Amino acid sequence: MRTLLRKLFLENWQRKLISVFLAVIIWFMVNQSLITSRVINNIPIRIINIPEGKTVVDLQSNGTLAKRTSLTLVGNKALLDELSLNDLEVVIDAQNKQGEWIATISRRNLISLNPDLNLSKGITRTSETNVIIRLTKLVSEKIPVFITQPIGQAPTGYQYLDIWPYQLRLNISGPEDVVKRLKxxxxxxTFDLSDITKAELDALRARPDSAQGDEVSYFVPEQWKRVSIPLLSEAPIEIDDPRAKNLRVDFVRISLLPINSKIPVSLYFPTENLNRYNPKNISLTTGPLIQSVGGLDVFAIPxxxxxxxxxxxxxxxxxxxxTITIDPSDITKELPWSIEFIxxxxLEDRYVSIMMSDISDSQIHELQPLDREEYLRNRFRSYMNRFRLYKSEDERLRITAKLTNDKVSLEEGTAPLPNSSKILKE
Incomplete structure (x- = not known):
């Protein structure tokens, strides 16, 4: 066995070494001379030398078109095997061009983004592809950005209150028709409340500069202040409105607050039904839910x-x-009722005046006076729109008002709807 190995590797070893060396050289030369073809998809198209005051339709902020192209490349196999999408770019020169024209993409338009690749030596030809290029007027405008009602659920223990400001502006530049349409x-x-955690809101309430109230303002992070406009940029565009720094989502901590005053209860008579329903013959009866205090009917329970x-x-x-509206349903005789603010x-002016003079909330005082007043008025109106009465922590006030023999009575709970057979019978 040892003799066999000696003959195999040591006898005439100089010739064998030269043979291996020549084989490697031949393999390398053959491999470099192999010609093949390969299709590369989604190659970006860059437009250069655009005339001043003009732009190209579908041109993004990075100088490339929103649409891409596919090319069949013919050339050295080793180079084509090494190519990736990020190594190539098509460049089209718009110098001295006007209006709309057809650009033919050839090997001359292909450039390498990888300095280690020499396309001029490695690629012999490409499939010719036509691209329609249209020059248009370049305009700049401020377009409105509407902050819509957020989606998702507020963190446990908090209730979504409002978002402010409701509208911002974004400076953009682009093709005239696109910018006008966006304007x-x-x-x-739209923000997602699920992206805000309870720990973040608790930390905001615990800050030394917090007003220590039930209201918490969550200032929107910078990475959220971006909008997607695919016609102008493949990446989200940051909102450059100075007011964006005040963009916030307001929450209020859920807690049961007693109402320390008796709430009056009154009847409202629509004028179109006065011949049938009027204050002369219809009155409110006292009972477990209604009591008379100094001649005024008030709600009896806390x-x-x-x-x-x-x-x-x-x-x-x-x-x-x-307020109970005397406009009974023909079927249930149930009367609608509502909570009103006198x-x-x-009341709004009082709330704004107190909050404007409160120096404990530094976040509100950072706003300009007019912005601060608008913000506080919107908050008060949001409270009014969301105001509900409760009997306990988990039980909302539900009452049923009915008109019987010209007497209006209140009962706890909501009256069940009559069954269908009764409706048909009546």
Missing amino acids: SKGIRL LYAKGVSPLFVRIVENMLKI NSRL
Whole structure:
């Protein structure tokens, strides 16, 4: 065995070494001389030397078209095997061009983004492809960005209150028709409340500069202040409006707040039914839910509010009223009722005045006075729109008002709907 190995490797070893060396050289030369073809898809198209004051339709902010092209490349097999999509780019020269023209892509338009690849030596030809290029007027405009109602659920223990500001502006430049269309329709930006955690809101409430109230303002992170406009940029565009720094989502901590004032209950008579229903012959009866105090009918049981701030409750609790509309359903005789705020404008002014003078909330005082007032008025109106009455932590106030023999009575709970057979019979 040892003799066999010696003969195999040591006898005439000089010739054998030269043979191996020549074989490697021949393999390398053959491999470099092999010609093949390969299709490369999604090659970016860059437009250069665009005339001043003009742009190209579908041109993105990075100088490439939104659409891409595919080319069949013929050349050295080793180079083509090494090529990747990120190594190539098609360059089209728009110098001295006007209007719309057809650009033919050939090997001369192909450039390498990889300095280690020499396309001029490795690629012999490409399939010719035509691309329609259209020059148009370049315009710049401020387009509106509408901040829509967020999606998702608020963190546990908090209730979504509002978002502010409702609208921002974004400076863009691009083809005239695209920019005009964006300006007329605007862009919508929607946040997901599920991306905000309870820990983040708790940390904001615990900050030393916090007002220590039930309201928490979550300032939107910078990475959220971007909008996607595929016609202008393949990457999201950052909103450059100075007001974007104040973009926030407001929450209120869910807590049960007592209403310390008795709420009056009154009847409202629509004028179109006065011949049939009027104050002369219809009155409100006292009972477990209604009592008379100094000749005024008020709600008898304690009530609470949730999803609003203690300050809001203190301001409005003496200016609340439950109104029962005398417009009974022909089937159930049930009367609609609602909670009303007496002189809501005055209440709003009081709330804004107190909050404007409160120096404990540094986040609000960072706003300009007019912006601060607008923000606080929107917050107060949001509280009014969301205001609900509760009997306990988990039980909302549900009452049924009925008209029977010209007497209006209140009962707890909602009256069940009559069954279909009764409806048909009546």
